[in-house]
Each structure stands twice: as C-alpha cells, then as structure tokens.
Amino acid sequence: MSVVAGVAGQPIAHSLSPLIHGAWIAAAGLDADYRAFGPADEARFAALVAEGRAGGLRGLNVTAPFKAAALALADQVSETARICGSANLLVFEDGRVRADSTDGAGLLAALAEQAPALDLSGRPVLILGAGGAARAAAAALKAAGAEVSVLNRTAERAERLAADLSVAVAGPETAAEAALVVNALSAPPEIDVGALRGDAVLMDMTYKPLLTPFLAAGRAGGLTTVDGLAMLIGQARPSFQAFFGVEPPPVDVRALALAVLGEAA
Incomplete structure (x- = not known):
C-alpha cells in the first residue's frame, strides 16, 4: 500500500516541501506520495491529524499557523519540540501521534x-x-x-x-x-x-x-x-527518513527549488 505523507499549513500553495520530498521519492523509487494540505482552521487541522491517527497518513510536516496545535494533539512529544513549544513534524504509528521539531x-x-x-x-x-x-x-x-x-x-x-x-x-x-x-x-x-x-x-x-x-x-x-532554503532542505531530511524509513537520495533538490523560486544559484 502506498505510503502517504504531506505538509499542512495555511496558506500552503507556496510550500516547496512537496517538490523536495517528491524528488526524493522519485529518485528512491518509493511507492509513496507527499501532498500539500491546507486546512482552513484548527478544527480541520485536528480532523487531518485524526485521519493520520486512523492510519490514513504516515506523517505530516506542519507549518504556520498549526505548529502549536500539532504539539497539543500529540501523544508523545520529543524534548526538542517541548522546548520549542511547537512541532513541525508529526508521525502516525499504531494509532498514536509522535511530535518533533526538526527546525x-x-x-x-x-x-x-x-x-x-x-x-x-x-x-x-x-x-x-x-x-x-x-x-x-x-x-x-x-x-x-x-x-x-x-x-x-x-x-x-x-x-x-x-x-x-x-x-x-x-x-x-x-x-x-x-x-x-x-x-x-x-x-x-x-x-x-x-x-x-x-x-x-x-x-x-x-x-x-x-x-x-x-x-x-x-x-x-x-x-x-x-539562506533559509538551506535550512528548509536541512529540516526536510530527518522528516523524509521518519516518513519513509530511508535516507533521502543524492538529488540536487536545491537546484529544483531555485528554479521554482526563479532565483539564480
């Protein structure tokens, strides 16, 4: 069965995470999908987390404005996420939600x-x-x-x-x-x-x-x-490993992101 993960935030259309994770998924030959989710409010974000808890998702990266809510909805919180007071990574396993911060x-x-x-x-x-x-x-x-x-x-x-x-x-x-x-x-x-x-x-x-x-x-x-793009890619690496159980393959995702941003390398 295909593994599904994604990023949740509002707004979310600008997110480069699907591009980055999608390139790694393709290079690794995984039966997986990484999607952008744009819940309208915290109630809909909580429903998305409930879907993950029920087995519909393997995990979520979380961006503004749901990072604090992500922490509150978790069953298990890393020390790093606790210190930050927010989480940008949720992993769903056996009906439980594990929160971490990879920033x-x-x-x-x-x-x-x-x-x-x-x-x-x-x-x-x-x-x-x-x-x-x-x-x-x-x-x-x-x-x-x-x-x-x-x-x-x-x-x-x-x-x-x-x-x-x-x-x-x-x-x-x-x-x-x-x-x-x-x-x-x-x-x-x-x-x-x-x-x-x-x-x-x-x-x-x-x-x-x-x-x-x-x-x-x-x-x-x-x-x-x-720059912040190097940080974005850096925080995505441990997320990819947590979702799909493998290290990201050696793909130049920065070049792909720069092309989308319209920036020179």
Whole structure:
C-alpha cells in the first residue's frame, strides 16, 4: 500500500516541501506520495491529524499557523519540540501521534553547508526574534556549544524564552561581538550590519526572497551568509527518513527549488 505523507499549513500553495520530498521519492523509487494540505482552521487541522491517527497518513510536516496545535494533539512529544513549544513534524504509528521539531537540525545543517568555517563552540550568537523558530534556533545552537543571546522587540517574550532555555537576553554590545546573527523574524530586522565584526556570519530563516535585505546587506559588507532554503532542505531530511524509513537520495533538490523560486544559484 502506498505510503502517504504531506505538509499542512495555511496558506500552503507556496510550500516547496512537496517538490523536495517528491524528488526524493522519485529518485528512491518509493511507492509513496507527499501532498500539500491546507486546512482552513484548527478544527480541520485536528480532523487531518485524526485521519493520520486512523492510519490514513504516515506523517505530516506542519507549518504556520498549526505548529502549536500539532504539539497539543500529540501523544508523545520529543524534548526538542517541548522546548520549542511547537512541532513541525508529526508521525502516525499504531494509532498514536509522535511530535518533533526538526527546525534546529535544519539550521545546523544549513550552517554546516554554507558557513563550514564557523566554529560555534563557546562563541557568542545573537538570535533575532522570540517565537517558535527562534526557540528552535536557540535550543540547537546552545546544544552545539554556542553562547546564545536573544533580542526581540517585545522584551517580555525574549525574557521568557531566555528563562525557559537558560540563554541570555541580548545587551547593547551583543550584536557587535556576535560570531553569528540569526534572523528568526518574519520581517527584515532593524540591525546595523556595518557594526558587526568582519568575520560574522548572517543567517535568515526566510527563503522567499532567497537573498533577503538582511542577507544582501551582509553580502555587500563581505560577510558570509546562510539562506533559509538551506535550512528548509536541512529540516526536510530527518522528516523524509521518519516518513519513509530511508535516507533521502543524492538529488540536487536545491537546484529544483531555485528554479521554482526563479532565483539564480
């Protein structure tokens, strides 16, 4: 019987996940399908999860605005997802729902690919934002040995994240000292790239556009940049393995995604 998985979010038409997973499925020769689901609201998302629990789906990647609901509907929650307060991966097995977050793994994979010279151990890292994506980044970077600070327009949210994950709230000098600055905001950050150290790495979790204003400013200043597409592909790899039981085959899914985005490599 064909294995069915997919991605759930609203809106969902822009998602590159079906393209990425579909290319891997074809290359691996699997009897499987990966679909985009666009539940209109949380009630319909819960119905989709119930379908998975009943055996109709093998798993779901979950994107906005259902990541918190995904966590709440799970029977088993990974420590990473618990820390993040949200889940982007649900796996259905024997009537149970297992939740995880692969965003942190995707972030570290992107850094390894596009900033291989960056050593995180003991280095100061600044995360811009305090939502679920920022939490995933903070947890992964702290586990990698970095000295993590968070900066958010609403100080209370930054303080809550810092307390939950035992990281720091950014001070005035943090950006200037940071070896890595990660933008986990949906909007361009208000940060003076020119004030950063000359060997700083900039990362943006957004991939549309691929070269965000934040990354463009860094690149113009000669800084190493890491884009959100590398993170998207990085977080998709453990999801594919969880759904289909095999590692993704060596397909250049980035080139396929760039073609759809209309971006140059």
